Amino acid sequence: MSARFGHTELPQEQERALRSAVVLAWLTIGFLMTAVTAVYLVMGGSQAMKAAWMEDMLSFIPPIAFLLAVRRTHKAPTPEHPYGYHRAVGVGHLVAATALVSMGLFMVWDSASGLIKAEHPPVGLIEIGGWSVWSGWLMIAVMAYTAVPPVLLGRAKMPLADTLHDRVLYADADMNKADWMTALGGIVGVLGIGLGLWWADAVAALFISGSILHDGLKNLRVAVAALMDARAETYDGQDPHPLVAAIQERLTAQPWVADAGSRVRDQGHMFHVEAFVVPRAGYLPTLDDLRRAREHLTELDWKVNDVVVSPVEELPETVTPRAGPGAGARDAQVRRGRGR
Structure with missing residues (x-):
């Protein structure tokens, strides 16, 4: 077995x-x-x-x-x-x-x-x-x-x-x-x-x-x-886990996604992923779109065990850095906000 x-x-x-x-x-x-x-x-x-x-x-x-x-x-x-x-x-x-x-x-x-x-x-x-x-x-x-x-x-x-x-x-x-x-x-x-x-x-x-x-x-x-649900890190706790960036890349690679971000937390051996996706203008994602996005994430690694994909109008500020126009400015603004 x-x-x-x-x-x-x-x-x-x-x-x-x-x-x-x-x-x-x-x-x-x-x-x-x-x-x-x-x-x-x-x-x-x-x-x-x-x-x-x-x-x-x-x-x-x-x-x-x-x-x-x-x-x-x-x-x-x-x-x-x-x-x-x-x-x-x-x-x-x-x-x-x-x-x-x-x-x-x-x-x-x-x-x-x-x-x-x-x-x-x-x-x-x-x-x-x-x-x-x-x-x-x-x-x-x-x-x-x-x-x-x-x-x-x-x-x-x-x-x-x-x-x-x-x-x-x-x-x-x-x-x-x-x-x-x-x-x-x-x-x-x-x-x-x-x-x-x-x-x-x-x-x-x-x-x-x-x-x-x-x-x-x-x-x-x-x-x-x-x-305390810190961002998923490597097993030695020294660096962000590479899967965090891989999840980001896989989300933004979906043809109907304009912007995306995620919250990845380490449950122990496994990762719990809350993925947020902003659809392209005028496109309404179907259940099949969301299912495929979830499957693409779970295929990344055996540790990506529990995945939720949610379509949103705007990304929460607490998600991982994301790609797209203005991403650098948005992420800098988030960091400044956390520093206050």
Whole structure:
């Protein structure tokens, strides 16, 4: 049976990407279970190791949120949820980002307090097979173990996040790719303790905490903007989505359309499109005209899922920039109006 998001059947490329992403999410959870256990067993009194352990615990949230969101978005629209359940992706993204920000703030405060209080973390010797070994070497070995797999998982997830237009998966991949810095920070902090630089551990912990907070704030901004029906953007939230311009071009290409604009919002994996078209003078569009215009838009991409085409006498000011005589002046006027 083909995979679906709501009532939309996924193309083969997206179906394969979804299956791969689900497998990678489970692999990430499996790896994290071993990582948090290993770090917990060796972290001792090191603040850097504590921060790394807490980051690994937080890393459970994005893959779990992704799996739950995907499961939810499979549900077809209902009378209670006529737009479907695609917003589950945005909710999962918001939950993950909020958790990162909250824990990041706490960890920054905790790490800074340790630095201000000049706390000296004890890292002593342990006996293994009759040999006395500095426990710092065990910490370094564990951090080295936690450095490589997340980077590989993150690199594997990133193109899938683009293919599926899934921001929870992107947030997960982005965190994974940066995990090597957490491991490196932990190693530097432990080595600093071994060299007698007590403050190195607190500084490393502060660096790891700041990284978590930065990731959280970046993802929180994108998640909140999407849930507030901002213009559809790319999966990483950096640029307007190319489909916004493609929808504009496809609308104005209709022979009976004098001017057109649209409002495109990101529902999660799918886009909801409100298209407005001004007919040429003297032409009254038929139901067939409107149906064909809608079909032309849905043919653009699998994400263009829910389209409404409305003939109007004049375009609303809030639509995307449109072609036609005087468009530049009109758009400049709209921008000036928004700035007031």
